[in-house]
Amino acid sequence: MKNAFWVLVVLTFALMAFSTWQGLVVAPTDAQQGDVQRIFYYHVPSAWVAGLCFFVNFLASVWYLIKRTDQADALAAASAEVGVVFCTVVLITGPIWARPVWGIWWTWDARLTTTLVLWLIYLSYLVVRRYAIGSQTQVLGAVLAIFGFVDVPIVYMSIRWFRTQHPSPVFGGGEGSGLDPVMLRAFMWNLLAFTCLGIVIVVMRYRLQRLRQNLESAHARAALKGPAA
Amino acid sequence: MLSTLAVSCTTLLKDLRMEWRSKDAINSMLFFALLVVVIFSFAFNPTAEESRRIAGGLIWVAFLFAAIVALNQTWARELRNQVLDAYRVSPAPANALFVAKAVGNFLFVTVLEVLMAPLFVVFYDLRSVGPLWQLIVVALLGTWALVVNGTFFAALSIRTRSREIMLPLILFPISIPALLAMVDATTSILTGEASPDWWMKLLLVYDVVFTAVGLLLFESVLNAE
Numbered sequence: 001m002k003n004a005f006w007v008l009v010v011l012t013f014a015l016m017a018f019s020t021w022q023g024l025v026v027a028p029t030d031a032q033q034g035d036v037q038r039i040f041y042y043h044v045p046s047a048w049v050a051g052l053c054f055f056v057n058f059l060a061s062v063w064y065l066i067k068r069t070d071q072a073d074a075l076a077a078a079s080a081e082v083g084v085v086f087c088t089v090v091l092i093t094g095p096i097w098a099r100p101v102w103g104i105w106w107t108w109d110a111r112l113t114t115t116l117v118l119w120l121i122y123l124s125y126l127v128v129r130r131y132a133i134g135s136q137t138q139v140l141g142a143v144l145a146i147f148g149f150v151d152v153p154i155v156y157m158s159i160r161w162f163r164t165q166h167p168s169p170v171f172g173g174g175e176g177s178g179l180d181p182v183m184l185r186a187f188m189w190n191l192l193a194f195t196c197l198g199i200v201i202v203v204m205r206y207r208l209q210r211l212r213q214n215l216e217s218a219h220a221r222a223a224l225k226g227p228a229a
Numbered sequence: 230m231l232s233t234l235a236v237s238c239t240t241l242l243k244d245l246r247m248e249w250r251s252k253d254a255i256n257s258m259l260f261f262a263l264l265v266v267v268i269f270s271f272a273f274n275p276t277a278e279e280s281r282r283i284a285g286g287l288i289w290v291a292f293l294f295a296a297i298v299a300l301n302q303t304w305a306r307e308l309r310n311q312v313l314d315a316y317r318v319s320p321a322p323a324n325a326l327f328v329a330k331a332v333g334n335f336l337f338v339t340v341l342e343v344l345m346a347p348l349f350v351v352f353y354d355l356r357s358v359g360p361l362w363q364l365i366v367v368a369l370l371g372t373w374a375l376v377v378n379g380t381f382f383a384a385l386s387i388r389t390r391s392r393e394i395m396l397p398l399i400l401f402p403i404s405i406p407a408l409l410a411m412v413d414a415t416t417s418i419l420t421g422e423a424s425p426d427w428w429m430k431l432l433l434v435y436d437v438v439f440t441a442v443g444l445l446l447f448e449s450v451l452n453a454e
Binding site: 065117120121123124127128131132133136139140142143144146147148150151154155157158159161 | 378385386388389390398399405406409427434435439442446450453
């Protein structure tokens with residue numbers, strides 16, 4: 001198991017290097033947007049990983065409420081933190097891309113606002129985990145995670161009705177959607193690389209969380225035993 | 230096993246009686262909302278014609294901030310003398326307590342809104358172009374949306390350090406779609422420029438979804454240890 005993890009780490013590094021080369025060198029320059037379009041190869045995969053992390057967080061939280069195992073809680077904590085990090089990357093790369101293409105840093109459109117609200121919700125989740133007392137952390141965190149996840153589609157619906165500027169989905173959209181095959185290949189490599197990167201970080205964070213849990217319970221056991229005779 | 234309804238009614242009546250005698254929540258909410266109204270009036274010319282367009286946002290921000298005051302007090306009084314712990318070991322169903330607290334808060338915030346509405350009309354020179362009954366429906370749906378989540382998260386935040394600060398930190402992000410719906414529905418009714426139907430439906434969906442999630446998960450929060 002441990003060896004498999006290190007194989008994955010090495011594989012991820014190789015994939016990241018290869019997909020960066022694909023995105024920056026192999027993929028053709030966009031006809032209208034120029035080189036700035038290449039941020040697409042980082043922006044969208046990061047959003048995908050963030051979404052994946054939040055979904056894992058939701059599943060782990062439900063699992064925790066049913067089974068009450070420390071593993072589920074560790075996975076929930078790890079995936080939420082990594083999700084927030086990737087969501088931050090999305091929120092930073094977005095404006096960098098938007099400024100030259102739309103002429104504005106930020107717009108209150110459906111997907112941008114939803115991402116921002118998503119980020120706020122999971123930030124509040126991390127704050128609650130931080131401030132909860134003792135072993136209540138796990139239940140309170142799991143409950144809040146479910147509230148947050150249920151909220152996301154409602155947020156999206158509400159703001160979609162409100163206003164929309166973000167381009168319609170590149171994949172499976174209407175007329176004129178779709179990508180150059182070389183661009184698509186570069187994108188897919190990046191998607192794969194980022195997914196592996198996300199998994200590696202979540203696994204690392206999960207192990208750290210498990211170590212912390214074990215340390216805490218060891219302390220508790222030692223305290224129960226009293227001073228060593 | 231006590232019936233849910235009986236427990237709910239008893240708890241609700243107890244809370245209403247306590248509030249009637251002390252008037253803690255309603256007084257602090259009223260004063261707080263009044264302060265918000267006055268402070269907002271410095272930010273723009275409140276009697277200008279365009280102020281009607283921002284009135285929806287203003288009214289709900291004032292109510293939201295004021296509601297936080299009442300919501301934070303919901304469970305605090307149950308902590309004294311370990312009432313909440315006693316409740317946990319009793320056979321009474323957890324959801325009965327949640328429903329009673331939510332309905333109690335709903336009544337408090339509704340009273341606040343009824344008392345504050347004339348003040349808004351006077352201070353901001355509001356006249357509604359759209360029908361009044363729609364405003365009432367939006368107010369009822371919106372208040373329930375705030376209160377059902379607020380009551381739940383107040384129960385969650387009393388179990389953390391720095392209790393009072395935690396509630397808005399959790400409640401505001403989750404409430405964003407409800408707030409957006411309330412503000413936009415109110416503005417469309419006040420200006421009469423758009424139909425509030427879609428927003429009212431969204432509020433209804435939000436209310437149903439989060440009432441269900443709250444009822445489903447409240448027992449876990451009450452028994453968290």
